[in-house]
Amino acid sequence: MKVLQDMDIGELAAFICNVLSNHGIECVLTGGACVSIYSNNRYQSGDLDFIETGESKRSKIKDILSGIGFEEYNRYFKRKDVKYFIEFPSGPLSIASERVNEISEIEFSTGILKLLSPTDCVKDRLAAYYFWDDKESLEQAYLVATVQEININEIARWSKKENCTGKFNQFKKLLIKNKNEA
Amino acid sequence: MIEVLLGSVNKERVLIYLVARKSGYAREIARYYESELTPIQSQLRNLENANILASQSVGKTRVYSLNPRYPFTKELVNLIEKAIYFLPDEEKQKLTVYRTRPRRTGKEI
Numbered sequence: 001m002k003v004l005q006d007m008d009i010g011e012l013a014a015f016i017c018n019v020l021s022n023h024g025i026e027c028v029l030t031g032g033a034c035v036s037i038y039s040n041n042r043y044q045s046g047d048l049d050f051i052e053t054g055e056s057k058r059s060k061i062k063d064i065l066s067g068i069g070f071e072e073y074n075r076y077f078k079r080k081d082v083k084y085f086i087e088f089p090s091g092p093l094s095i096a097s098e099r100v101n102e103i104s105e106i107e108f109s110t111g112i113l114k115l116l117s118p119t120d121c122v123k124d125r126l127a128a129y130y131f132w133d134d135k136e137s138l139e140q141a142y143l144v145a146t147v148q149e150i151n152i153n154e155i156a157r158w159s160k161k162e163n164c165t166g167k168f169n170q171f172k173k174l175l176i177k178n179k180n181e182a
Numbered sequence: 183m184i185e186v187l188l189g190s191v192n193k194e195r196v197l198i199y200l201v202a203r204k205s206g207y208a209r210e211i212a213r214y215y216e217s218e219l220t221p222i223q224s225q226l227r228n229l230e231n232a233n234i235l236a237s238q239s240v241g242k243t244r245v246y247s248l249n250p251r252y253p254f255t256k257e258l259v260n261l262i263e264k265a266i267y268f269l270p271d272e273e274k275q276k277l278t279v280y281r282t283r284p285r286r287t288g289k290e291i
Contacts, residue, residue, distance in 0.1 A: 075231065090232045094253035131250035132236075 005081040011110045018111030029115040035140045047085040118148035130164040192221040201262040205247040
């Protein structure tokens with residue numbers, strides 16, 4: 001197996017996911033790292049955000065990650081020779097007001113990674129665009145939507161529930177425009 | 183009012199202030215309640231670490247607001263709005279009616 005410092009973001013995330021799972025801690029990768037993985041690094045994230053699906057003490061996570069060389073700084077975990085930060089944002093695993101029901105898995109040489117599905121990854125990015133008007137997140141949602149198979153009807157349903165149909169329509173127009181130009 | 187439920191009077195203050203005024207920073211909230219700054223800062227950080235609040239830097243100030251991506255925000259806001267409804271009229275007025283229009287630099291009043 002590759003050494004940690006040579007792993008790409010997906011390999012490292014899968015490795016971390018497996019190390020934690022071997023100690024009984026189940027985590028799902030969320031946030032920008034999912035965009036990196038689904039877009040084959042066309043967007044590059046610098047951190048791995050894992051949400052725990054159970055309830056574990058932070059001290060246990062700290063001990064496990066310390067065993068593979070990651071030390072805690074300001075709620076982040078960092079290893080000097082690895083460029084990515086690891087964080088465990090507080091759960092539950094959700095996209096705005098809805099819980100995440102479907103978790104995807106991707107097998108890497110370093111282990112099996114549990115992460116948001118492409119559709120939920122797009123919703124996760126769109127949430128930042130909807131609520132904070134963050135254009136970078138809109139671009140990330142667009143990137144994933146153009147390279148992965150997503151369920152646009154599901155995103156429309158969720159957007160309506162979050163009272164964001166107007167912004168969803170802008171996103172959909174962007175996708176259609178891109179499709180017509182391709 | 184709901185401090186027992188929330189576990190801390192300063193957490194109640196922070197949440198009431200942020201729901202009523204949509205956003206705020208530690209010194210402003212502490213000044214409003216005439217309380218110590220440190221426990222207010224501490225509650226803001228705790229709530230942010232739990233994803234209940236989000237913050238961003240405006241100049242040198244960290245401004246907090248409710249995190250709309252937190253799954254219980256709607257329910258939390260409903261609870262806090264009900265707590266605000268039960269505040270004495272004078273307190274409610276002070277909390278919810280405040281100047282938001284611009285004030286020219288150097289103008290004293």
